[in-house]
Amino acid sequence: MSHLDAELLAVFRLQVAEAFDELGALTEDMRSASDHDVAKALVSAARVTHNIKGAARIAGVKGVEEIAHQLEDALIAPRDNGERPSEDTINQMVTRIVTMQKIIDGGQILGETSQENKPHQPSTQDVTDAEGTETTQREATNIPKPSLQPMDAEIQPKGGGASVRIQVDRLDQLMAHTGDVLRMQSRAANRSGMLRDLSEAVRQARRTLPSEMQYRLTDVDRLLAHIMQADTQGRSYLDRFQSSFNASMKRVRMLPVSGATGRWRRIVRDCAQELGKNVRLRVDVGSIEIDKHILDGLADPIMHLLRNAVDHGIESPSVRAKHAKPSTATIKISAQIHDGKVQLTLSDDGQGIHCEHVRRKAVERGIITEEQAASLRDDQARNLLFRGGISLAQQVSQISGRGVGLDVVRARVEAMGGTACIAPHAILGGTTFLLTVPTSLVATRGLLVRAQGIVYGLAVACITRTLRVSVTDIKHVDGGAAIVQSNGEAPLRLRWLSSIMGERLGHDPETIKVVVVAHGGLRLGLVVDEVIGEVAFVAKGLPWNLKNIKGVSGAVVLDQGTVAVVVDLPQVIHETMHHGNQRSETVHVAPEQRPGRVLIVDDSLTSRTLEHNILTTAGYDVAVAVDGEKAWTHLCNHGIDLVVTDVEMPNLNGLELLQRIRADDKLKKMPVILVTSLQQPTDIAAGADAGADEYIVKGRFDQRTLLSAVARLI
Amino acid sequence: MSTHDWSQAELKLLKRRADRLLRLHKSTSQTTQTMTQVVLLGVGNERLALLATSVNKIFAVPPITPLPQLPPWMPGITQIQGEMISVVHLGQWLGIATEQKPGCLVLASGTQGAIGLLADTTLGFDSIDEDAISQGMGRTALSGNRSAKAVTPHFISIIDIEHLLADERLIVDSKAISGMP
Numbered sequence: 001m002s003h004l005d006a007e008l009l010a011v012f013r014l015q016v017a018e019a020f021d022e023l024g025a026l027t028e029d030m031r032s033a034s035d036h037d038v039a040k041a042l043v044s045a046a047r048v049t050h051n052i053k054g055a056a057r058i059a060g061v062k063g064v065e066e067i068a069h070q071l072e073d074a075l076i077a078p079r080d081n082g083e084r085p086s087e088d089t090i091n092q093m094v095t096r097i098v099t100m101q102k103i104i105d106g107g108q109i110l111g112e113t114s115q116e117n118k119p120h121q122p123s124t125q126d127v128t129d130a131e132g133t134e135t136t137q138r139e140a141t142n143i144p145k146p147s148l149q150p151m152d153a154e155i156q157p158k159g160g161g162a163s164v165r166i167q168v169d170r171l172d173q174l175m176a177h178t179g180d181v182l183r184m185q186s187r188a189a190n191r192s193g194m195l196r197d198l199s200e201a202v203r204q205a206r207r208t209l210p211s212e213m214q215y216r217l218t219d220v221d222r223l224l225a226h227i228m229q230a231d232t233q234g235r236s237y238l239d240r241f242q243s244s245f246n247a248s249m250k251r252v253r254m255l256p257v258s259g260a261t262g263r264w265r266r267i268v269r270d271c272a273q274e275l276g277k278n279v280r281l282r283v284d285v286g287s288i289e290i291d292k293h294i295l296d297g298l299a300d301p302i303m304h305l306l307r308n309a310v311d312h313g314i315e316s317p318s319v320r321a322k323h324a325k326p327s328t329a330t331i332k333i334s335a336q337i338h339d340g341k342v343q344l345t346l347s348d349d350g351q352g353i354h355c356e357h358v359r360r361k362a363v364e365r366g367i368i369t370e371e372q373a374a375s376l377r378d379d380q381a382r383n384l385l386f387r388g389g390i391s392l393a394q395q396v397s398q399i400s401g402r403g404v405g406l407d408v409v410r411a412r413v414e415a416m417g418g419t420a421c422i423a424p425h426a427i428l429g430g431t432t433f434l435l436t437v438p439t440s441l442v443a444t445r446g447l448l449v450r451a452q453g454i455v456y457g458l459a460v461a462c463i464t465r466t467l468r469v470s471v472t473d474i475k476h477v478d479g480g481a482a483i484v485q486s487n488g489e490a491p492l493r494l495r496w497l498s499s500i501m502g503e504r505l506g507h508d509p510e511t512i513k514v515v516v517v518a519h520g521g522l523r524l525g526l527v528v529d530e531v532i533g534e535v536a537f538v539a540k541g542l543p544w545n546l547k548n549i550k551g552v553s554g555a556v557v558l559d560q561g562t563v564a565v566v567v568d569l570p571q572v573i574h575e576t577m578h579h580g581n582q583r584s585e586t587v588h589v590a591p592e593q594r595p596g597r598v599l600i601v602d603d604s605l606t607s608r609t610l611e612h613n614i615l616t617t618a619g620y621d622v623a624v625a626v627d628g629e630k631a632w633t634h635l636c637n638h639g640i641d642l643v644v645t646d647v648e649m650p651n652l653n654g655l656e657l658l659q660r661i662r663a664d665d666k667l668k669k670m671p672v673i674l675v676t677s678l679q680q681p682t683d684i685a686a687g688a689d690a691g692a693d694e695y696i697v698k699g700r701f702d703q704r705t706l707l708s709a710v711a712r713l714i
Numbered sequence: 715m716s717t718h719d720w721s722q723a724e725l726k727l728l729k730r731r732a733d734r735l736l737r738l739h740k741s742t743s744q745t746t747q748t749m750t751q752v753v754l755l756g757v758g759n760e761r762l763a764l765l766a767t768s769v770n771k772i773f774a775v776p777p778i779t780p781l782p783q784l785p786p787w788m789p790g791i792t793q794i795q796g797e798m799i800s801v802v803h804l805g806q807w808l809g810i811a812t813e814q815k816p817g818c819l820v821l822a823s824g825t826q827g828a829i830g831l832l833a834d835t836t837l838g839f840d841s842i843d844e845d846a847i848s849q850g851m852g853r854t855a856l857s858g859n860r861s862a863k864a865v866t867p868h869f870i871s872i873i874d875i876e877h878l879l880a881d882e883r884l885i886v887d888s889k890a891i892s893g894m895p
Binding site for chain 1: 777779780781782783784791793794798799800826827828829859882884885886887888
């Protein structure tokens, strides 16, 4: 096969994939629409089929050409006679469409005339056997099979303008530039700030200089004013460019949600046929457009929900008849835009979810206790299905019933910054799922915060507000730190962001900064060291070898070239609020607020006072003792975190005190620092042998050495 | 066609020249066939070599952002020209004791992707005679390490970037999500 043929076939596949989607929708219309609309559907279907036939002829795919020809004949008769096609005729049409689809999906698209391409039952085996002689099968395997997956993004400007197909990776490269533009903007803002500072410095300097020098600086000042004016204009231009570039990038990546309806119809049709059910899919997504990556990301979750609906939700025809329901069941997908997000609603008129059944399964699986099950509202019980491990299927089939799926649906949707839940009230009487996703992935607003020196990005969409909270207002509720709110709301759970990210905890100031984040009805207070500010950023994926890092959704390059970690807020909130065993992670908070208690033991007043002042100034709670014996008494009666002791002292010297501490079961792990004028290697070795954690020689005494040793050991 | 009659002395001179040229040609052709260019790095007391073809660039150590759940020898990620790169501490990865703070970041790449390798120092470039390299690490400090594939007569350990990148320990997946049923 020549390169040209392969290219032609790739184009043919893309064209007919779209045409099949359209035909699928038209056949649905023929079943349910008014006579007038059915006539219109027949005209459109004949036109689309004719186009498929023509394209198949050009591409040399004779099997499809012949079936399209037969389908066209079948459509022309009712169209010309003004008749409504019978259910039988429509089924035959569907069968022909499926057959053509399978010929193409199976890669058997050589110019072979099929002996068996008359309409027949569309089993895969059937089609393969009919179309594939030994020769054609071998040749077919050599055909580079162009994927029907959207390798290319089609840009379809509204108003019927010309369209162009672009490789997605090229589009992604373009998208990466949105991040560059944002960094340029941020750098320009920093530069403007520096210019303002410089101008102010010049003005102040001018006031203090003699008049002759002042005159010279006037020129500098004037020049600076010009530069600042040019800078302001430049920034203004950059802002406009960034805004327009962002908007264009968003538009260029948008694809109509309706483009996915053909795939949804095929899933419902194939699944219903397999299970012997009659199901109709109604789609009402209007002209809503969505980012290509999000549309692709929704493919698997929606497929799963549709298959679940047909398999579990929709009853068999006999059961439906018993309940006086129409023999043909309905699944409806609709889409609406709210607050810049698309809400997809998937409803069915099946039997719904039996909440008691879910409760029982959740208890059996150990997901909740019986008491918890009893206290759950019905909508809360239904949403347990998203936690994984619960399957309501009577038996495992190829379609569903393995107890995994809805948890994955939620994970996939949340990975795109969306939510998934079951609506409290079913629209069509069965079950209604609500999937909410952002419309675009281009530059999102984020709040940059710092915790333990690391900068993190938090999506603004999940942030409710920021608070300053006195540490005295932090209570322990249900085993975790929380703020009890005066407005009667439930206590706000607190988690230290650095702890979530696996970093060590530092000392908190008297007033801590809390970013309140919310997702899926859950709220959490994230404690950070600093709120840097709100920025627009384009999050990048993690490096190739970091497949998944819990709590991290990506990274973003800041204007200084450093990398900030983008926190996966939905996951962090979900994990924190649902996993009770992690609650103790925040219990350490209160002890962190208490200053370390240090006992200084020295018979020298000067040394005692010096060490006392250094440690008190650093915020430690300091007690003193004049010799080892008194120190021992103090240690036995008071809580102490660390001992700083001299060696040579009356009554009980430092080494003896140390040995006594190490021999005591309760105190043996107490950190001890020896501060002494003894500096011979043998002295130091003796200290180490006795179990000193640190040996500081008074002759080389430096307050930083003492403070760093205390901070390290306490 | 020249009609010049060559004297014996001239013929001898010409023969000597021809011999010299032949020797020169032999030595040159041997060099190009067996020498391979490497980047030499110092980590602790070890000298390591990376094939120059697998090294994209060497930088001063850039800011590294730590991430949770990374192994101890992977201090975090950094960005190089907008691309996110995982950073591996070469000494800790290979089990070489070093107390020195890393002094350079080597951006290396193979078929899997790119990775940043922290080393103490860059010792320069060198040509290593491939014939003199003994495959396997024998009893060197890095014996048993899958990334170290060979050693030179001067005990320079050659690190195989493709092996390193294919090592499954490099893959971090803390929340493997099962596929859709």
